[in-house]
């Protein structure tokens with residue numbers, strides 16, 4: 662923003678479950694924006710980007726209509742809208758699932774258990790697809806919120822709703838019986854961006870990847886007797902060879918490397934067993950190849 666060159670317009674949720682992490686993603690990418698109450702849009706101070714704050718349901722259509730060039734939205738909303746938008750990058754936050762739930766004690770042995778039943782949901786398109794795929798004929802009752810109370814008030818036999826911890830279902834006497842979609846926040850784009858906008862998108866993606874990669878890795882420093890070095894190197898998966906610095910105490914070295922979060926504790930245990938001491942583990946802010 663600010664200048665008069667091209668800017669990439671991004672749509673994010675105005676408030677709600679996607680908001681904090683969307684703002685954090687921009688911030689981690691070094692993009693500063695001023696958020697404020699009732700603000701509809703804001704310019705980034707230090708990146709050619711303009712941010713639109715919208716209801717999440719509206720984001721796919723706005724991106725499709727080119728009001729925004731890109732957007733951050735849950736896959737659940739994206740697929741429900743059924744627009745020809747591409748996911749550029751899944752973002753790893755706002756994870757949830759769209760699931761079938763039935764009152765505790767009801768039989769559910771799969772989609773055919775829904776035959777002839779009434780299903781309450783805010784996701785009629787996805788539910789219809791699920792039913793059609795399973796050759797099940799059921800009635801979809803669309804409601805926009807508090808879907809979990811529908812069976813209790815006699816409105817439906819089952820529901821299809823978003824679940825994360827399952828506590829809302831539990832409190833309403835419902836049991837999650839089948840996951841029909843796994844969802845997380847995703848970055849979507851309009852298909853026809855100008856080369857200038859694409860270039861900004863590439864820069865943004867480059868930063869997103871550096872941030873995400875850093876999150877999945879830790880910087881570790883450890884001390885060990887020199888005779889253990891070979892063993893320890895073999896346990897450090899090769900990003901590149903580790904940094905080794907001799908310690909003031911003779912016969913000892915300090916080793917620094919990067920460890921992936923996957924299997925992290927197992928690797929740390931192996932390093933300890935191989936003679937690593939004083940292991941320090943530090944977060945990495947950005948990782949750039």
Ligand code: ATP
Pocket residue numbers: 674675676677678679715716717718734735736737738755756757823824825826844845846
């Ligand atoms: P808006 O006012 O923007 O329409 P909303 O009330 O429709 O907001 P939120 O409840 O803020 O939406 O949820 C936004 C998105 O967060 C969901 O579409 C989904 O992708 C994700 N999400 C993650 N966990 C959950 C959950 N437990 N319940 C609902 N949505 C969740």
Ligand code: MG
Pocket residue numbers: 716717718
């Ligand atoms: Mg919404």
